[in-house]
Amino acid sequence: MKTAFRLVLACLLVVGLSNFVLAQDKANTVITILVPEKGQEETKVKVNGKKLKGEGDTRVFKASLVKGKDYKFKIEALIEPNNYTKITRYKEITVKGGDKAKVDLTVKNPKTDKIVVRWVPTPDDIVDAMCKLAKVTKSDTVYDLGCGDAVMLIRPIQKFNAKKGVGIDIDPKMIVKAKENVKKAKLENKIDLRVGDILNVKDMADADVVLIYIGDDLGERLSPVLQRTMKRGARIVSHRFLLGSWTPTKTTTVKGTDGFEYELHLWIVGEKKVEKKKQ
Ligand SMILES: C[S@@+](CC[C@H](N)C(=O)[O-])C[C@H]1O[C@@H](n2cnc3c(N)ncnc32)[C@H](O)[C@@H]1O
Numbered sequence: 001m002k003t004a005f006r007l008v009l010a011c012l013l014v015v016g017l018s019n020f021v022l023a024q025d026k027a028n029t030v031i032t033i034l035v036p037e038k039g040q041e042e043t044k045v046k047v048n049g050k051k052l053k054g055e056g057d058t059r060v061f062k063a064s065l066v067k068g069k070d071y072k073f074k075i076e077a078l079i080e081p082n083n084y085t086k087i088t089r090y091k092e093i094t095v096k097g098g099d100k101a102k103v104d105l106t107v108k109n110p111k112t113d114k115i116v117v118r119w120v121p122t123p124d125d126i127v128d129a130m131c132k133l134a135k136v137t138k139s140d141t142v143y144d145l146g147c148g149d150a151v152m153l154i155r156p157i158q159k160f161n162a163k164k165g166v167g168i169d170i171d172p173k174m175i176v177k178a179k180e181n182v183k184k185a186k187l188e189n190k191i192d193l194r195v196g197d198i199l200n201v202k203d204m205a206d207a208d209v210v211l212i213y214i215g216d217d218l219g220e221r222l223s224p225v226l227q228r229t230m231k232r233g234a235r236i237v238s239h240r241f242l243l244g245s246w247t248p249t250k251t252t253t254v255k256g257t258d259g260f261e262y263e264l265h266l267w268i269v270g271e272k273k274v275e276k277k278k279q
Contacts, residue, residue: 027098031061031073034104039081045105046076057106065097077105085215088114110221115199116170117215119148122239126262127155129254130211133266134235136160140208143167145198145222150178152211153193154185162209165191168198198222203229213239220244232270239264247272 035043037057045052045059052059065071072094079087089109095101122130130152136142138161144152147167156162165187169175172195182191199221204210207230212219223243226236240263242248248265249272255261 025066026064027067029063029065029071029095029097030100031075031093031095032100032102033059033061033075033077034102034106035059035077036079036081036106039079040083041080043080044078046078048074067096067098069097070094071097075103075105081217082215084118084120085217086116086118087217113221114197115215115218115221117146117218119171119174120213121148121151122213123256123258124151124155125257126239126254126264127152127211128159129262130237130239130264131156131160131162133250133252133264134209134211134237136162136209139163141166141206142209142211143204143207144211145201146170146212146214146218147178147193148174148213150181150191150193152213153178153191154181154187156209156211157187157190158185163190166207167191167193168196168201169193170195170197201225204234205229205231208234210234210236211239212236212241214241216241226267227269230269234269236267236269237264238267241265243267 033045035045035057042055047061052061072092074090074092076088076090079089089105090112091103091105093101093103136156140162141164142153142156142162144167147153147169150167153165153167157165167178175193175195178193182188202225204226210226219238219241223246226243227246242265246267249268250266251263253261253263
């Protein structure tokens with residue numbers, strides 16, 4: 001009995017002593033995180049996978065950590081600039097316990113930012129107007145980057161006799177829907193569909209026409225790949241959104257059968273903007 005009592009006492013002493021030493025060694029560690037100003041929603045921040053409470057363009061993470069020891073942090077921001085775009089931006093840093101650090105997540109990172117735009121379909125008559133603007137012919141392979149339900153692949157083939165269609169979408173459910181529609185249209189042998197992030201597309205050399213409806217953020221990121229890899233004379237038509245600072249060859253507005261106006265942009269690879277002559 002006496003031995004057991006001594007053992008418990010010794011354990012308590014060891015635990016108490018180590019706690020005391022650890023407490024002595026710990027210090028406040030502070031990471032200040034700068035995030036973009038509120039867009040559609042307040043930016044959400046996570047530190048090592050855990051939500052950090054707070055609002056506004058500056059968030060503060062505090063922890064009591066062993067002084068001088070290295071700690072790794074993955075800081076993530078979910079940014080919603082508008083009601084259709086979600087951007088995930090992150091940085092990894094190592095901070096010593098007791099130090100202060102600053103992380104700036106307001107700056108775009110073309111290498112690691114993940115950008116996803118939600119599905120909003122382009123009306124059939126507007127797809128037709130896009131095909132007319134792109135002058136789709138029977139020798140054309142048409143791509144839709146962010147293809148949704150495949151409307152921008154089915155109509156160019158059905159109405160404009162395009163040779164082939166290729167669609168990529170990040171959402172597997174959209175690809176299932178696209179495949180159903182392609183099957184209904186009996187175009188399985190002419191349209192290839194795959195799940196993927198269009199920001200991983202490296203080469204668009206086999207496209208004659210690219211039709212897109214993807215938002216300004218995705219467009220800006222995709223622009224260098226299209227400019228660098230598409231063949232001279234290939235056409236890109238975008239519903240509403242631009243491709244960063246690449247000036248369109250032509251911009252036009254069409255009225256839909258729904259009564260709304262739609263802005264469409266055309267780029268002809270290798271050609272400069274067509275200036276309108278003054279009367
Ligand atoms: C605005 S919808 C356009 C759909 C179709 N092109 C149309 O105009 O009817 C955008 C589509 O792009 C897809 N998408 C969004 N971000 C993407 C990404 N990073 N990579 C591939 N597809 C993406 C969405 O799942 C959605 O289906």
